[in-house]
Amino acid sequence: VSDIKKQLALYLVTDRGLTRGRELAACVLEAVWGGAGMVQLREKDAPAREFAALAARLLELLRPHAIPLIINDRIDIALAVRADGAHIGQSDIPAEEARRLLRRVRPFGKRPILGVSVKNAAEARQAEKDGADYLGAGVIYPTETKTDYQETIGAEGAREIAAAVHIPVVAIGGINKTNIAELAAIPRLAGAALVSAILSADDIRASAQELKSIWDEASCRR
């Protein structure tokens, strides 16, 4: 957990519906080769068995790269496949419960990672208190991708959340190569989580590389 901050700089969140027909596992690997340091499997419409099978397949592919795989919402599936952690939103089970359940699994002897979606500083402080290891702050910009929250909080919202807690914060929602530099300039923001800007790109690896290099360049000038 201690070293996830660096891996969060470019965080890929999946959505099979946005790969333009390409196989998700292949797309995820391309994104990792391009610089994504962490992957969240988030497939709201997949039946549990299919979701678990997909998680197991991705774990197999990501473990050799030491890229953590985080499971959205379903703590039971995270436990069943021995994923690296889980990510929950404000309408999923409470973070405290999730933390308690996740204590029961120990992949590679490491403490499982718990991520929590928040939209303001109060939720951020609560999630940190409840045992979150990192936060997803959003929705930053308007986006077509299905998310737990509809209201956008902008770069200013991400700044406030990052300032409110000690754990790493990633911005999420509508981020792409035209606006990622604005976020990278925010003090203490650990990274950006992206879905369509990576998965829907013509060249996924090149897109991830470009996003990562814009992030790295803008964040080192903070």
Place this chain on the structure above:
Amino acid sequence: VSDIKKQLALYLVTDRGLTRGRELAACVLEAVWGGAGMVQLREKDAPAREFAALAARLLELLRPHAIPLIINDRIDIALAVRADGAHIGQSDIPAEEARRLLRRVRPFGKRPILGVSVKNAAEARQAEKDGADYLGAGVIYPTETKTDYQETIGAEGAREIAAAVHIPVVAIGGINKTNIAELAAIPRLAGAALVSAILSADDIRASAQELKSIWDEASCRR
């Protein structure tokens, strides 16, 4: 687990959408007063947090009556609220995994109950081998209620499944007071699971009582 067979005679499966605007918890209690011996919380469209809160509320109401509460699909929520067990379908996580995860909770010091939906004898034998405590056999008759399977297996299907395993089997799908006697006549069938025939009735308690008495009368003549 050893005494669930009797409680399965009339098994209520929930669907908030079918209560005709009445509060689900109140409807569940009415059904229990009418003779339902076990309750499965199955709310496919509820966000996890709401689903967990509803489960906790029902547990509070059902514990004084010693009526087991079974959680559909979400093993994590069953664990979080310390429910009496979980029920999974063929598109949920595999029964073996569910059994393994459920071993981690011990409500009242009892072994958690695992139910599995099956549609034929082969699935039934596999689920029994994987550690199921009871089976839901269906869909028996055509039904409007959302289920995991669309194909109907009829009373004959229920008969074959009940004959194939040693654990209790309940029939599910389209069962009401006009057809429950046909099922009650099947040797070794433990009970019937119902949704709308109970929850949508004008008088839920009277409806449960009537269904239970038809079941009891027809099953004792086997």
